[in-house]
Amino acid sequence: MNDSLNSISSLLKTMDSILIFPHINMDGDAMGSSTALCLALRKMGKKTFVMLNEPIPKNLDFLECGCSTYDENILDDVQLSLQIDSCGMNRIYGREVAWERGRIKGCIDHHASGINDIKYNFYRTEPKTAATGEIIYKIIKLLGVEISLEIANCIFAAITTDTGNFQHTNTTRNTHEIVAELYDVEGFDSKTISALIYDRQSKEAIKMESDVLANLEFYSEGKIATGEITQELLKKNGCSMNESEGIIQRIMSIDGVEVGCLFKEKDQKVIMVSLRSKHHTNTAAVAAKFGGGGHLRASGCTMNMNLQEAKEKIIPQLIIAVEK
Ligand SMILES: [Mn+2]
Structure with a gap:
């Protein structure tokens, strides 16, 4: 059964070392959501990395923010392995060894398929939510972490890419409300982020x-x-x-x-x-x-x-x- 955002954020508060796993063939939502949460957890003093095994696409390079690693031994001890925008073993293909290091396994996603592949200690999947970035935004608020410009950029990237720049039918009032709140973050400029994502094709x-x-x-x-x-x-x-x-x-x-x-x-x-x-x-x-x-x-x-x-x-x- 889906865990509540409250219980997930309470649990995250007790975790000190966390590896975050976005899905393979990463997209803006996978990378943006993962980095946003990583930055928030680091602000709380936690040892957190986004675990990758493939290069970040060029148009998403600004979502790296010093968070990602290719070294599965980067943490001495992994309390939590957490899939973000990703659900099931075939979505973290090639990173199984790193995944198994986490004593606790969790998943936060808006895809529902694959949820029975892994015995998660906790999970939350919201198939009707446009982007995992929306869920992560709410969790960061519950964690009590201030939304920095970097976090805002990551959340916006997650949402704009998974909604097809707000054109897909998954776009809701909630989607726009979260994006509207990002404008309260000093320096936030959606056009800058859109240009980084969409206007850098070779x-x-x-x-x-x-x-x-x-x-x-x-x-x-x-x-x-x-x-x-x-x-x-x-x-x-x-x-x-x-x-x-x-x-x-x-x-x-x-x-x-x-x-x-x-x-x-x-x-x-x-x-x-x-x-x-x-x-x-x-x-x-x-x-x-x-x-x-x-x-x-x-x-x-x-x-x-x-x-x-x-x-x-x-x-x-x-x-x-x-x-x-
Ligand atoms: Mn997604």
Whole structure:
């Protein structure tokens, strides 16, 4: 059962050494929420780090704030291992050893899938909340820590990215109220943070995006659009996969598209699939068929096969889901 924010913040007050785990293929919410909480806990005098095993995407580099580490032995003793915006073992892939060091295990997330993978000592998942950043903001308030400019920037980054810059249907009054409060923090300027996140794409990434868009495939009379990023395409454009952020939003901006699907070829045998929907299609249910998960309107899965096989498996399922 979900623990209350009050009981979680009370517990956090008693913890002295904490490792924080954002989900793999980190995004603005995972990194922003993790760093915001790390900064708040450090202000309380706690030894806290954000445990990573992959580089931070360039447009999110300002969310590092001296918090992250790649050294699983950085703390002599780990009282608490805490997943943030992340739930289940497959979301912390590659960091299992560090995760197991925590004597207590917790999870704060707005994804519900994966909650039964791990025997958490406490957890809170709020599937209706737009961003984990909203939950973390409330916890920081309950901890009694003042929201610094760095924390405000992290919370704003978390919320703007997970709401598609306040365009997704998950955006609520609560979302805007929390962001409104951030303006009370001295020096806070949302435009500065938006520009850091959205206006620093490389020429190469823009060219790659245009290649992907030029080769979209459409199914179900244009209700489904699929794009693909192969290793060959990355090589041709001189890009890395983490520069593909934003392409799925471009696909979703097409008139008439209900479901967007982006195939990312990690290698010949591993395809990462991102799914989005606009109105009625449950993409989480489709992702779950292939061991993935997420939200109704935004989900993903990893398929251990080549690109052609992945397409042959998932596209028919999308066609069924979109016609429901
Ligand atoms: Mn999130």
